Amino acid sequence: MAESPRTIRRRIKSVTNTRKITKAMELVSASKMRRAVASVLATRPYAEAAWRAVSEIAKVTDPTLHPLLSAKGDTKRVLLIIFTSDRSLCGGYNAQILRTVAEYLRNQGNEVDIIAIGKKGQATLARSKRNIVAAFEGLANNARVTDIRTVADMSVGDFTAGKYDSVQIAFTDYRSALIQKPVIRQLLPIMRIGELGSVDEAREGKPPRSGGQDLETTPGGATEYLFEPSPRAVLDQMLPRLVEAQIYQALLESAASEHSARMMAMRSASDAASDMIDDLTLTYNQARQAGITREIAEISSGKAALE
């Protein structure tokens, strides 16, 4: 017990202040998380309706003829869009997604160009000398669709131009406040309906729809749709929007995950701070008591020496 009661008291004070901060951050993250989750849910009707229309179109034209839907023979150049956070103090959130990405890159023999969204991922990937073609920051808060339009235009444009054979998207799937799972999904060529909205199915415990024939199976049966001006023109407009919606959803999922990861990190920091304060208070009282005992001993021995 070498520390003086005074320095212990100072430490208690500083830990108490830290706890105030972590507590506040926890509450802020909790409310941001709720908002992000609400926006994730709000994007679903749009994507669902768009897919329904695409599947109607699939009945009258072969959608695989469209460049955004047709898979190329072999993939050589890949574009990877990675969502990370701008700020740290969010537990293992960034480490998790970056580990998944690093593993993916190791197993990928192809050339991979990267669009990094979020400062953290950008910094890490730049350090490991990856080819970053674009980087965006400050998107995570109250993102609107227009914010990711550049990303969408870039990936659709480069894919159609043949610069990339496939576009992948790496983000953190928000399963619950406790579980976030980093995933890498194919964005282009568009694979199947099941890709969208699968988040909520996972959350509700339903098995995700299997892919493959989804474009052909539509509820409602044989109603003939009219297309204006033509099925192809509608498809041309619709598919880029779908890509956009998917990127937007990934952004919101990542934001929800980030906030909940931060919330959990801050909660355990607050708990640790509380434990530490208890410990320090005990030590402080012991030191104080020891001090008093020592003083009494000194006084009485001093008195004894006088007599």
Place this chain on the structure above:
Amino acid sequence: MSLHFELTTPERIVLKEEYDAATVPTQEGEITVLPGHLPLVANLVPGMITLRKGREESYLAVSGGFVEVQPGSKIIILADTAERAEELDLEKVEAARERAEKVLAEKRSNDDVSAASAIAALERELARARVARKHFGKNRHLPSG
């Protein structure tokens, strides 16, 4: 028989209600959808959606997207952006329109891409201005509504 009308953007559901008729601006021209309309999918252009319920009309500004008429008198609109007339502020919209016009005047000489996005912005603002004027104009002339 009424028309089930739904308007969603990627961000939110703007409107979900029953109406008697809906007039929407499509690429091929303005169409009015009544209950029992044939199933249809069409591209939407920036403009004004007019919704009629009884004798009352309400307006929405949209900036492109799709309209899907489903069997069973359902009309679903997937818009890039959409505002209800009540949400628009005429002065702000006019200011935005002027800004868009200015940007377009500057960009026209430059490259195609920025000119195209400037045109899109202008069209969106024009549609908003029209809806706002219609909405507020209506209130002025017919205070009883």
